[in-house]
Amino acid sequence: xxxxxxxxxxxxxxxxxxxxxxxxxxxxxxxxxxxxxxxxxxxxxxxxxxxxxxxxxxxxxxxxxxxxxxxxxxxxxxxxxxxxxxxxxxxxxxxxxxxxxxxxxxxxxxxxxxxxxxxxxxxxxxxxxxxxxxxxxxxxxxxxxxxxxxxxxxxxxxxxxxxxxxxxxxxxxxxxxxxxxxxxxxxxxxxxxxxxxxxxxxxxxxxxxxxxxxxxxxxxxxxxxxxxxxxxxxxxxxxxxxxxxxxxxxxxxxxxxxxxxxxxxxxxxxxxxxxxxxxx
Ligand code: ARG
Numbered sequence: 001x002x003x004x005x006x007x008x009x010x011x012x013x014x015x016x017x018x019x020x021x022x023x024x025x026x027x028x029x030x031x032x033x034x035x036x037x038x039x040x041x042x043x044x045x046x047x048x049x050x051x052x053x054x055x056x057x058x059x060x061x062x063x064x065x066x067x068x069x070x071x072x073x074x075x076x077x078x079x080x081x082x083x084x085x086x087x088x089x090x091x092x093x094x095x096x097x098x099x100x101x102x103x104x105x106x107x108x109x110x111x112x113x114x115x116x117x118x119x120x121x122x123x124x125x126x127x128x129x130x131x132x133x134x135x136x137x138x139x140x141x142x143x144x145x146x147x148x149x150x151x152x153x154x155x156x157x158x159x160x161x162x163x164x165x166x167x168x169x170x171x172x173x174x175x176x177x178x179x180x181x182x183x184x185x186x187x188x189x190x191x192x193x194x195x196x197x198x199x200x201x202x203x204x205x206x207x208x209x210x211x212x213x214x215x216x217x218x219x220x221x222x223x224x225x226x227x228x229x230x231x232x233x234x235x236x237x238x239x240x241x242x243x244x245x246x247x248x249x250x251x252x253x254x255x256x257x258x259x260x261x262x263x264x265x266x267x268x269x270x271x272x273x274x275x276x277x278x279x280x
Contacts, residue, residue, distance in 0.1 A: 001177065001178050001181070001224070001242050001243045001244065002178045002179065002180075003177075003178050003221070003223065003224060004176060004177070004178060004221055005271075006128065006267050006269045006270040006271070007055070007220065007221050007222055007223075007267055007269070008054060008055050008056065008222060008223070008269055009055060009056045009057075009058070009267070009268040009269040010050060010055055010056070010057055010058070010072075010220075010265040010266060010267055010268060011057075011058045011059075011060055011072045011075065011103075011265070011266040011268055012043075012046075012047060012050075012057055012058070012059055012060075012072055012264060012265055012266075013059070013060045013061075013062050013069050013070045013071075013072050014040075014043065014059065014061075014062050014070070015036075015039045015040055015043045015062070015070045015253075015254075016062040017062050017063065017064050017065070017066065017067055017069070018034065018036070018039050018062075018067050018068075018070045018253075018254070018257070019033075019034045019036075019067040020032070020033075020034055020067070020256055020257050021067050021092075022090075022092045024089075024090045024092055024093070025165075025168050025258040026165055026166055026168075026258070027166070027255065027256065027257065027258035028256070028257055028258055029256070032256060034253050034256060034257075035253060038252075038253050039253035039254065042249070042250055042251050042252065042253055042254065043070070043251075043254075043264070045249055045250065046227070046249050046251060046261065046264060049225075049227055049247055049249050050220070050222060050227065050265070053222035053223060053225035053227065053247070054222055054223050054225075055222045058268060060072065060075070060099070060100065060103045063095075063096075063099060065095070066093070066095055066096050066099075067257075068092070068093050068096070068257060068259075069096050069099070070254070070259075070264060071124070071254075071257070071259045071263040071264060072100075072264065072265060072266040073122055073123045073124040073169075073171060073259075073262055073263045073264070073265060073266050074086060074088070074093070074096070074121045074122040074123070074124045074169075074263070075096065075097075075100030075103075075122050075123075075266050076097075076100050076101065076104065076122045076123070076266070077120070077122055077123050077126045077149060077153075078104075078109075078123070078266065078267065078268055078270050079128075079152075079153045079155075079270050079271055079272045080153075080270075080271045080272075081108065081109050081110060082109060082110045082111075082112060082152060082153065083100075083101065083104040083109045083110070083111050083112065084112045084114070084120065084126075084148070084149055084152045084153070085097055085100070085101045085111055085112065085113055085114060085120075086100065086114070086120055086121055086122045087114045087118065087119050087120055087145075088119065088121060088140075089119045089121065089139070089140045089141075100122075112148065112152035113148075114145050114148055115144070115145065115148050118142045118144045118145040118148070119140060119141055119142050119145065120141045120142070120145040120148075120149065121140045121141050121169060122266065123171070123266055123267065124136075124140070124169035124170065124171050124262075124263060125137065125140060125141040125169055125170045125171075126141075126149060126157070126170070127170055127171060127174055127175075127176060128176065128270050128272060129176050129179070129182065129200060129201070130179045130200075131155060131272060131273050132155060132156045132157070132158060132200070132272075133149065133150075133153070133155050133156070133157045133158070133272065134157075134158050134160055134170060134174060134196075134197070134200075135149060135157040135158065135159050135160065135170070136160050136161075136162050136169060136170025136171075136173070136174075137159060137160070137161060137162065138161050138162045138163070139162060139165060139168045140168055140169060143159050143161075146159055153272050154272070155272045155273075158196045158200070159192075159193070159196075160173075160174070160189050160190075160193035160196065160197070161189060161190035161192070161193050162188055162189065163188065163189065163190050164187065164188040166188075166213065167185060167188040167212065168258070169263070171217070171218055171262045171263065172185070172188070172212075172215060172217055172218050172260075173185035173188040173189065173212070173217055174197070174217060175217045175218070175219050175221070175262065176221070177205070177221055177226075177242070177244070180201070180202050180203050181201065181203045181204065181205060181242065182197075182201045182204060182205070183204075183205045183206075183207055183216065183217045183219070184197055184201065184204045184205065184206055184207065184217070185206075185207050185212040185217055186204075186206065187209065187212070188212065205235070205238055205239065205242075207235065208232075210232070211231075211232055211235055214229070214230040214232075215229045215230065215255060215260035215261075216228060216229070216230060216231060216232070216235060217262075218259070218260030218261055218262040218263060219260070219261050219262060220261050220262050220265055221244070224243060224244055224245055225244070225245045225247055226239055226244045226245065226246050226247070227247050227249060227261050228246060228247070228248050228249070228261060229248070229249065229250075229251050229255065229260035229261045230248055231246055231248050249261065251264065
């Protein structure tokens with residue numbers, strides 16, 4: 001496995017104010033309280049594993065009243081020193097966007113804006129694969145925002161329609177492993193999306209429905225360590241045969257908000273190359 005050119009530096013947000021206070025995806029149930037101490041311990045455990053795998057971790061301060069801010073993957077899309085800001089679908093998360101943008105602006109990033117009236121939920125719906133980007137859309141992000149994303153980063157954005165409400169963000173269905181391989185949940189995509197990925201990923205690791213529902217795709221690769229919210233024996237064997245070291249971290253409290261390992265991180269070291277101009 002050649003691995004990924006990115007995934008060694010992440011933005012995270014401590015779960016000080018994390019809770020399930022509203023229901024904006026099918027996994028969230030307000031009546032089951034989150035165990036704050038357990039959430040804190042699980043989050044610390046994840047950060048520890050990220051660091052031990054060789055990643056650097058940057059921290060954004062949590063803000064009261066924004067319980068989902070812990071899911072930094074939705075804070076924006078990063079390439080080089082540019083951030084494509086987020087615009088959240090649900091009012092419950094709208095306030096996060098300006099806070100993430102301010103964090104990046106303070107560090108000298110150029111901020112690109114989402115056109116009025118359109119939604120884009122950050123890297124949760126925009127994952128690099130080689131020099132392209134896959135863009136998830138429907139229940140959260142709008143396909144109309146892909147043009148702005150493509151213009152901001154000078155890359156092709158391939159649209160994937162997410163048709164299963166359980167998998168409302170692309171990062172619950174797709175996890176890049178290198179430039180030939182990715183874990184995928186094709187049943188969560190429309191036919192066109194399945195064709196796009198079939199053409200793009202020559203050696204997919206296809207997850208079964210139980211693995212998909214256990215958020216196996218919501219994993220983070222750091223060097224050769226694949227950090228997963230859960231894994232099955234079958235899948236673990238397959239991943240290990242590719243030369244990966246699988247580490248499962250318990251993020252159970254966060255799964256109750258519909259987020260796993262990937263959702264809790266935002267890669268800061270993605271640099272998509274602009275295609276070189278055509279010579280005449
Ligand atoms: N409760 C959050 C939401 O519904 C979870 C976000 C998960 N993030 C992700 N990148 N899939 O928005």
